[in-house]
Amino acid sequence: MASTLKLISLLILSSAIIQMAMADPDIISDFIKPTPNATVDANYFTFTGMRGLVGTTPATFSVSKATSAEFPAIFGQSVSYAVLRFPSGTVNPLHTHPRSAELLFLVNGTLEVGFVDTKNNLFTQTMQTGDLFVFPKGLVHYQYNADAQNPALAISAFGSASAGTVSIPSTLFTTNIDDNVLALSLKTDVATVEKLKAGLTQKP
Template sequence: MLHILFFLSLLFYASNGAVQDFCVADLTAPEGPAGYSCKKPAKVTVDDFVFSLGTVGNTSNIIKAAVTPAFATQFPGVNGLGISMARLDLAPDGVVPMHTHPGATEVLIVAQGTICTGFISSANSVYLATLKQGDIMVYPRGLLHFQINSGKTPALAFVSFSSANPGLQILDFALFANNLPSALVEKTTFLDDAQVKKLKAVLGGSG
């Protein structure tokens, strides 16, 4: 038994010794389920590990909000590290509609303004809070959540994720911004035809 444990320990240390320090994303290669392929170390520079979230996002849109991601696609240095970030700008009355991140837990910190936010558990329990500057909230992986600027001035938050590619699905767009037949949307949401057609027209859907 001791011989087996010793052999396994050697395998463990050997495998750990082969682990690379990093895997900067090679954006010229296709992205796979495990992320991007690694750029050759000789081509890696310090710029791969630096990214700016200092630019205010354009909130001149239907939701009056802007998300500036620093995921592996934008920030190659986080590829394979299990982390990423984003900047969230919310104009007055701005909203990030109900959405999920299938691949990551999210942590949000408010840097400016006031944000009403919350998430819904799989048991349909609601966890709701109004956050001010310096406040932090965590959203467990895969659960529906949202953010609303509940103040009268622009709000700013920074979010971090437990994945370099957290994924995103916005509920409103999933229902009304595609060609899913209206009859099926009505059947599964209990909305009437006029409401569904109106939302499809607003969000660019058809059918």
Template sequence: MAWPSLALVVLLAVSIFVTDASDPDILTDFIVPPGTNTSLLNGAFFTYTGFISSNAADPAKFTATKATVVEFPALLGQSVSYAALVFGAGTLNPPHIHPRASELLYVVQGPLMVGLVDEVAGKVYTQTLQTGDMFVFPKGMVHFQYNAGTELARAFSTFGGASPGTVSLPGAIFESGIDDNVLQKSFHVDQATVETLKHDLAPAVPVAPPPSTAAPGLSTRSAALAVLVGFGAAFWL
């Protein structure tokens, strides 16, 4: 096969893959769950009220309240979904991707720093957004948000898909069962560091205070920094 023909096949395959990763077109105006009596359908089906009632945001943490097809079934087939993001001072939405949708973020209470990784160009694009600013994260590209200030920050995100999916990279790397040897070689760290990172990323559970003789280890802040540094290095190594 000639080189131009091979290149065309590759481009066509990429195009098909991207299309398949998006919401499919539907043949009706909207979709109702199986078994629904459509004669009883009313405005409540098209209404979602969970943003306020389900958003018990801790101002000291990062909180994401979603309205995807899981929480709001009327979105099925509509190629759109939403999320409300609340950032406590100094909190982070770690590097992650949305494999099935682009994201348009709108800051309603800033400032808020955002970042986008272009692995092809080997660059990170960052911007500190103010209240009223918007930023787009293309589908499937690694990105993050960080509140570097001392006050609460808030934003809303619109997704170009009813089920955008979220893959948190720290969790996907250190909590998915990848062999420790692979992690050590990938991030150029020792076994103790890998274990510390896994421990710091694990969900918090009530435990008794550790004894004063406990062995020293990385702090959560140091562990998170190691993840980000190692993750960034992975793109250029």
């Protein structure tokens, strides 16, 4: 009985340590100063990098981020933001966020979205303006503007100051993984792998 309790306690402690290691740092002050002796005013808590995004449409899919890398004031605050702009017919390719779920709000247009869970179930939805959709933490997902005429604009919120993004195409085909390994893993041949790699390096 005592050994069982010790085992349960150890498992609970291990789980807590793993969760702490994966979460944003728990700061013990209101915020983190850029340098210890810095004088901080409201400008430090203001991010202007999204100005000019609304009402404009880029030629290709684009993401503008406000993570701790771009906006240091959010370090330790467990929050970040992204604005996603989709010209007609563009996709945000398959990717994951290893450190956070993503809550996507569609400001205008329509988007086809989806994610795959750990049992290989695909969940898809066609979002309309004003809809929200949640992509669970760490799961492969995408967004696609299938509308041939109209752009779409979406805002994503994350529960981490640095959610991270792992692009599936880039991870597979632009990181020098051996072509034979890729061919065997994808049940194809090296020539097909090379074509996929070439497609990713071509300018749109």
